[in-house]
Amino acid sequence: MRHERARPAVLVGLSVATGWIAWSGVVLLLPVSLLFPVLWSMATSRKIAALIAAGYFLAASRGLPQGVAAFYQSDLWPGLLLWLCASLSFVVVHTVLWTANARAQPFCYFIACVLMAVPPFGITGWAHPVTAAGILFSGWGWWGIAVMTAGLIGLVTRVWPAVAMALVSVWLWSAATWTDPTLLGRWRGVDLHLGSSLGRETGLQRHRDLIQIVRGAASDEATFVALPESALGVWTPTVKRQWVQGLNGTPATAIVGATVIIEDGYDNVLVAISDWGGKVLYRQRMPVPGSMWQPWRAWLGQSGGARADFFANPIVELGERRVAPLICYEQLIVWPVLQSMLHDPDIILAVGNGWWTAGTSIVDIQRASFAAWARLFAKPLVVSFNT
Missing domain, CATH: 1.10.1760 (Arp2/3 complex 21 kDa subunit ARPC3)
Known part of the structure; x- marks a missing residue:
């Protein structure tokens, strides 16, 4: 009993x-x-x-x-x-x-x-x-x-x-x-330690500092350089022009997190920038519920919040590579990575902005998750996080 x-x-x-x-x-x-x-x-x-x-x-x-x-x-x-x-x-x-x-x-x-x-x-x-x-x-x-x-x-x-x-x-x-996922020689993922200022402090000097990081990686023979989620702040024509000019003469393409303002909210995106120009490369399929994705706003006739594209753009093409991007929250759930793997990408690109997780295991869990998926499908992994 x-x-x-x-x-x-x-x-x-x-x-x-x-x-x-x-x-x-x-x-x-x-x-x-x-x-x-x-x-x-x-x-x-x-x-x-x-x-x-x-x-x-x-x-x-x-x-x-x-x-x-x-x-x-x-x-x-x-x-x-x-x-x-x-x-x-x-x-x-x-x-x-x-x-x-x-x-x-x-x-x-x-x-x-x-x-x-x-x-x-x-x-x-x-x-x-x-x-x-x-x-x-x-x-x-x-x-x-x-x-x-x-x-x-x-x-x-x-x-x-x-x-x-x-x-x-x-x-x-x-x-x-066990061995860690492989890396590609000409791809670099840059980890930053700028805390909550990344994406919020978007003055001229901050952009110059980030551009210099990309140029430094390019001098180390990197062709593609990834920076964390939200690093650019809001993606505008002015920001685009500054980065294109800043990367003039540099062979590398920067893949950087940013926000794109839309009519009823915003998209959390990755943009690709080089001296030839810049474009939105990827729109996040599943932003963080609650803090970013707030569908109830639309039900109440309000605007704001990040848009969830759910099953859109599972892979993107960059150069001759097919890339499976995973932004932050998408690394904790199952369907985004499996949807991307259905298209047999060449690389998994994982970026995040985890300053708010200090003192917790959240970023470590994210890293463990995408490392496991990369090893399962034998895909090279490029990682860029801000803490």
């Missing part, structure tokens, strides 16, 4: 530990997330399944309250509210699809995995266990996704101990042979 009473507490405690460890920002620990479906399947009721899902997700996304507080320069309450709201889709999906029928559980969990990978539920589909495919099945590409999915389904069946042993064996082998 005591054992039965303690079981739910143990399961919830293990789910919290699973989310905390797997999503600590250490790429080789991502497979720890595979314990979640086992715990979910062991729930004795729908209520316990909901608590297990909540414990896992809240632990995995634990940096959100502090990050939101830093972003808005406020206390923790707005961050806590967003943290709880973001967990709703994950908890609801895994609660509704939980069943005590052991035969139906594999199918139900498969549906949960799919729902959490694509919109609308996938908009907050962080901490998806399928991300671990990049560690377990490096270089397998879509076959790795298929085998990982089969493994996840196997973990909610009665033979889960055998499946778990097989996956742990693969994990240990992968950890022993």
